[in-house]
Amino acid sequence: MLTIRDIVQPETLTEAYQILTKQRTNTVLGGCAFLRLGSKRIGIGIDLAKLxxxxxxxxxxxxxxxxxxxxxxxxxxxxxxxxxxxxxxxxxxxxxxxxxxxxxxxxxxxxxxxxxxxxxxxxxxxxxxxxxxxxxxxxxxxxxxxxxxxxxxxxxxxxKEEQIASYQSLRISASDYPILTAAVAKNGEDWRIVVGARPQVAELAGKASEQLAQAYAHAKLDSFMVAGEKNEVNEVVEGILEQMSQELSFGSNARGSATYRQGIAKVLVRRGIQEVLAWISK
Ligand SMILES: Cc1cc2nc3c(=O)[nH]c(=O)nc-3n(C[C@H](O)[C@H](O)[C@H](O)COP(=O)(O)OP(=O)(O)OC[C@H]3O[C@@H](n4cnc5c(N)ncnc54)[C@H](O)[C@@H]3O)c2cc1C
Missing domain, CATH: 3.30.465.10 (Uridine Diphospho-n-acetylenolpyruvylglucosamine Reductase; domain 3)
Incomplete structure (x- = not known):
């Protein structure tokens, strides 16, 4: 069970930081949903409500x-x-x-x-x-x-730039933890492909993102699917997805194996690219 000896509501950020670092067990409180799952013994709980x-x-x-x-x-x-x-x-x-x-x-x-x-x-x-x-x-x-x-x-x-992005996730059921998450964003000439829940924390696939930017700049995605043409094969996109799946690491846990996640990542990123392209073509 979580225990909190005392709670304070600092008036300044400096005060909040000082209290936090004064003692090892002092802890910042957010919504406490995750904290409550554990059995931490908190000395002073720091509520940021007044800031x-x-x-x-x-x-x-x-x-x-x-x-x-x-x-x-x-x-x-x-x-x-x-x-x-x-x-x-x-x-x-x-x-x-x-x-x-x-x-x-x-x-x-x-x-x-x-x-x-x-x-x-x-x-x-x-x-x-x-x-x-x-x-x-x-x-x-x-x-x-x-x-x-x-x-x-x-x-x-x-x-606050002219960014367009797509978010994708796969879950066993609607409110469960995700098996895998992915986001694709286009900001000017740059593209960013990010995959999370691998099960490690989200990471940018830098090389695949660069390849995607190059492919878009050289009009190599023109024949790529837009919404509704999901199964069209595009070798350039397949190459980008392969690069992404090789440069990021994937692991196994109760929700899925590394191999499964690697395969799903290709599907989610492909959908993400597709959604961003569909937005641009609107
Ligand atoms: C059952 C369950 C299922 C969940 N499923 C998902 C999911 O599917 N997808 C998903 O993305 N998330 C999920 N979450 C995570 C959830 O969305 C929140 O991210 C999580 O509860 C932490 O938010 P909180 O405000 O409750 O933080 P708290 O539990 O209050 O704090 C969490 C940690 O962050 C620290 N902290 C809080 N605020 C600050 C701050 N401002 N500065 C420094 N440290 C701080 C605390 O000290 C603590 O260590 C799930 C959580 C639970 C409990």
Whole structure:
């Protein structure tokens, strides 16, 4: 059973960080959904409720998600539904149920670096960054690759560019953990292919993404399927999918074997590319 000796609501981020680092057992509290599954003995639970971190804000060239923003806010926010092909609302919409998404936070979701994370997969494809009190602003990919360190995540920052993205996942049933997640994004001339729940945390397939950008720039995707022509064979796309499946590692767990995941990754990424191309051709 989770136990919390005391709870504080700091007035500043500096205070929150100081309390967090004062004692090993002091812990930041998000929506507590995951924390409650464990038996951690928390000294001081740090509730960020007084720090205005539950907002989604639009700035000149970014969209900022405060760490205490719930997944339901992300799912229903008009700006996020209009931006990037609605990829973020789509990515969170399969997580358990509405009541659950009303409580869990994007800060807790990103800070935890869960391998199965739906939102991390989509955010990495959108080239998001994270703001932390100690480490400062980091590209999400860099944050995910760093060793775990006590810090307070304050915001997730998404570049507000002309990005189009697609999110795909495979689950045994609608609200289960995903077997695999994938996102494909196009931002100007750049493409990003990201695959998560492998079961490791989401990762960018850098070489495959470059190949995709080259193929698009040289009009080699013109004959590739658009929605409805799913089975059309395109050697260029097959090559890109093969590259992606070779450069990323896949593992086995109770939800699926490495070989199964590797095969499914090709299907999901293919659908992602297809969806982005369909958006562009609209
Ligand atoms: C049964 C169950 C099923 C789930 N299924 C899925 C799924 O299918 N897909 C998916 O993507 N996710 C899934 N999740 C994860 C869920 O969406 C949340 O990501 C998770 O619950 C963490 O969010 P939280 O706000 O509850 O964080 P908490 O449980 O409060 O915190 C989690 C960790 O993050 C730390 N933390 C929280 N906020 C911050 C912050 N701002 N700065 C620094 N550290 C912080 C806490 O100290 C703790 O270590 C599932 C969770 C549960 C419990």
């Amino acid at each position: 205005n971190l539950d907002q989604i804000t639009e700035e000149d060239d970014t969209i900022k998600l405060g760490a205490m923003t719930t997944l339901r806010q992300i799912e229903t926010h008009p700006l996020l539904n209009e931006s990037f092909g609605g990829v973020l609302p789509k990515a969170v919409s399969n997580i358990i149920g509405v009541q659950f998404r009303n409580g869990v936070t994007i800060g807790g979701s990103v800070y935890s670096k869960y391998g199965f994370s739906d939102p991390i997969t989509a955010l990495l494809a959108l080239n998001a960054k994270v703001d932390l009190v100690k480490a400062g602003r980091l590209p999400l990919g860099e944050f995910l690759a760093r060793p775990r360190e006590k810090d307070v995540l304050t915001h997730v920052i998404i570049p």
